[in-house]
Amino acid sequence: MIKILVVDDEPQIARALRINLSAHGYEVTTAPDGARALRAAAAIVPDLVVLDLGLPDMDGTEVIAGLRGWTGVPILVLSGRAASAEKIAALDAGADDYVTKPFDIGELLARVRAATRRGGTGTESPVTEIGSATVDLAAREVQRGGEEIRLTKTEWQLLEVLLRNPGKLVSQRELLHRVWGPNYGSETNYLRQYMAQLRRKLEPDPTRPVYLLTEPGMGYRFRP
Amino acid sequence: MIKILVVDDEPQIARALRINLSAHGYEVTTAPDGARALRAAAAIVPDLVVLDLGLPDMDGTEVIAGLRGWTGVPILVLSGRAASAEKIAALDAGADDYVTKPFDIGELLARVRAATRRGGTGTESPVTEIGSATVDLAAREVQRGGEEIRLTKTEWQLLEVLLRNPGKLVSQRELLHRVWGPNYGSETNYLRQYMAQLRRKLEPDPTRPVYLLTEPGMGYRFRP
DNA sequence: GTCACCTTTGACGGTTTCTTGATGGTCGAT
DNA sequence: ATCGACCATCAAGAAACCGTCAAAGGTGAC
Numbered sequence: 001m002i003k004i005l006v007v008d009d010e011p012q013i014a015r016a017l018r019i020n021l022s023a024h025g026y027e028v029t030t031a032p033d034g035a036r037a038l039r040a041a042a043a044i045v046p047d048l049v050v051l052d053l054g055l056p057d058m059d060g061t062e063v064i065a066g067l068r069g070w071t072g073v074p075i076l077v078l079s080g081r082a083a084s085a086e087k088i089a090a091l092d093a094g095a096d097d098y099v100t101k102p103f104d105i106g107e108l109l110a111r112v113r114a115a116t117r118r119g120g121t122g123t124e125s126p127v128t129e130i131g132s133a134t135v136d137l138a139a140r141e142v143q144r145g146g147e148e149i150r151l152t153k154t155e156w157q158l159l160e161v162l163l164r165n166p167g168k169l170v171s172q173r174e175l176l177h178r179v180w181g182p183n184y185g186s187e188t189n190y191l192r193q194y195m196a197q198l199r200r201k202l203e204p205d206p207t208r209p210v211y212l213l214t215e216p217g218m219g220y221r222f223r224p
Numbered sequence: 225m226i227k228i229l230v231v232d233d234e235p236q237i238a239r240a241l242r243i244n245l246s247a248h249g250y251e252v253t254t255a256p257d258g259a260r261a262l263r264a265a266a267a268i269v270p271d272l273v274v275l276d277l278g279l280p281d282m283d284g285t286e287v288i289a290g291l292r293g294w295t296g297v298p299i300l301v302l303s304g305r306a307a308s309a310e311k312i313a314a315l316d317a318g319a320d321d322y323v324t325k326p327f328d329i330g331e332l333l334a335r336v337r338a339a340t341r342r343g344g345t346g347t348e349s350p351v352t353e354i355g356s357a358t359v360d361l362a363a364r365e366v367q368r369g370g371e372e373i374r375l376t377k378t379e380w381q382l383l384e385v386l387l388r389n390p391g392k393l394v395s396q397r398e399l400l401h402r403v404w405g406p407n408y409g410s411e412t413n414y415l416r417q418y419m420a421q422l423r424r425k426l427e428p429d430p431t432r433p434v435y436l437l438t439e440p441g442m443g444y445r446f447r448p
Numbered sequence: 449g450t451c452a453c454c455t456t457t458g459a460c461g462g463t464t465t466c467t468t469g470a471t472g473g474t475c476g477a478t
Numbered sequence: 479a480t481c482g483a484c485c486a487t488c489a490a491g492a493a494a495c496c497g498t499c500a501a502a503g504g505t506g507a508c
Contacts, residue, residue: 084328084330084331085330087331087334088330088331088333088334091331091334091335091337091338092334092337092338094341095338096338096342097321097338098335104308106308106309106312107308107311107312107315109312110311110312110315110316111315111322113315113316114315114316114319114320114321117318118320118342152453152454152455153454154454154455167363167365168362168363168364168365169363169364169365187456188495188496189456189457189458190455190456190457192495192496192497192498193455193456193457193497193498194455195496195497196497196498199497207497214495214496214497215364215377216376216377216463216464216465216494216495216496217376217377217464217465217494217495217496218364218377218380221364376464376465376466377465377466378465378466411467412484412485413467413468413469413485414466414467414468415485416484416485416486416487417466417467417468417486417487418466419485419486420485420486420487423486431486438484438485438486440474440475440476440483440484440485441483441484449508450507450508451506451507451508452505452506452507452508453504453505453506453507454503454504454505454506455502455503455504455505456501456502456503456504457500457501457502457503458499458500458501458502459498459499459500459501460497460498460499461496461497461498462495462496462497462498463494463495463496463497464493464494464495464496465492465493465494465495466491466492466493466494467490467491467492467493468489468490468491468492469488469489469490469491470487470488470489471486471487471488471489472485472486472487472488473484473485473486473487474483474484474485474486475482475483475484475485476481476482476483476484477480477481477482477483478479478480478481478482
């Protein structure tokens with residue numbers, strides 16, 4: 001069953017969406033604000049997120065960014081604002097579609113079908129092999145020989161950036177930007193510290209990295 | 225470069241789209257009707273199709289079906305009709321997005337980015353051939369016969385300037401400026417040192433360069 | 449409040465890379 | 479043929495960078 005996370009602070013709309021989507025065979029979870037939406041997304045790993053931008057606790061683009069930090073799940077944005085700038089901001093933050101309220105429920109369902117159709121046929125396999133370990137970015141889980149390996153939040157973020165660019169060199173500046181934020185760019189000691197931790201947890205021989213490679217003076221690279 | 229196929233029978237709109245998309249770095253091909261659109265799509269294999277529904281020869285959904293028969297390329301539909309039934313029909317036929325005219329060009333570009341982000345992120349980046357070696361500037365990777373060739377930071381910077389100006393002579397002064405910074409301009413011994421290293425790593429016969437050529441007294445040139 | 453865990457800093461040895469100087473060879477001009 | 483300018487190559491010291499260890503702040507759970 002296709003799982004959809006509906007994020008909306010207005011109970012009526014959330015209820016209407018739940019009824020309509022459930023009637024069409026989707027498994028619906030709802031969240032009333034950004035913080036709970038992010039937790040719910042991590043917990044249930046939905047196939048689609050329907051996100052209302054007018055949330056009480058966070059800006060809509062923050063929620064999108066929070067999701068995009070670790071998942072490529074399709075995001076369909078609902079909003080009362082029709083201004084192009086709003087749409088552009090949401091789409092560039094990582095949203096897949098933008099529908100303005102009031103919306104036709106039939107059209108919304110069609111867009112939901114279009115978005116989930118993609119996700120279903122999505123060619124990306126969710127797990128990555130690193131030697132004898134398997135990394136599941138969507139589920140945020142690493143296993144090796146049946147044993148589970150725990151990674152901290154920062155380790156995940158760093159590993160994800162590298163794994164999403166297989167074979168590609170990722171510069172130190174970009175890694176620092178994507179993990180620690182735009183105000184960081186020269187703190188290469190952070191990278192050294194966390195790359196060492198990742199290697200200890202993932203590499204067969206941490207002293208001789210085979211998958212998480214250093215390119216001196218430039219950055220790091222994940223070789224599949 | 226990301227390739228976009230624009231299908232529109234109105235020359236003005238097609239032209240406007242071509243100009244805007246080209247200005248943002250896309251490679252644009254246009255087709256004025258459905259039949260030629262399907263042929264063009266098969267010929268160039270675009271990363272995105274922007275499709276106007278009001279074509280003279282075929283119904284829009286037929287064009288979508290014709291594409292979906294063999295490709296999963298993202299399809300962004302443009303249409304003058306805002307009726308929900310039209311949108312639903314197009315989306316269910318296989319379109320990924322539906323924008324009604326008149327549309328804001330900024331929003332359209334954002335939707336183009338969203339669509340290409342999904343499908344276009346296919347990990348393929350442009351490579352340059354240097355003899356039997358392939359150079360991937362985006363991934364910072366050089367391979368020859370399956371073997372990986374490592375380049376240092378400075379070697380990459382120098383090689384990148386030359387490869388981004390294929391066939392063109394790049395003066396010594398410009399090379400020094402772009403690699404070592406504006407305070408350098410006469411240290412030609414640096415260039416000799418690093419050109420020799422690049423040739424040793426890339427040229428089939430480093431003593432007789434064929435791709436990385438010296439223009440005595442002027443500069444260096446990459447011949448594809 | 450205490451504890452455990454994670455993040456942020458600081459410091460040091462070893463290795464790679466960059467810089468610099470010197471030598472010999474090639475080409476064109478005189 | 480000789481000379482000078484320019485380039486390729488070699489070699490060695492200097493600098494930058496990385497991996498590692500250790501420990502000081504933060505933060506949330508209980």
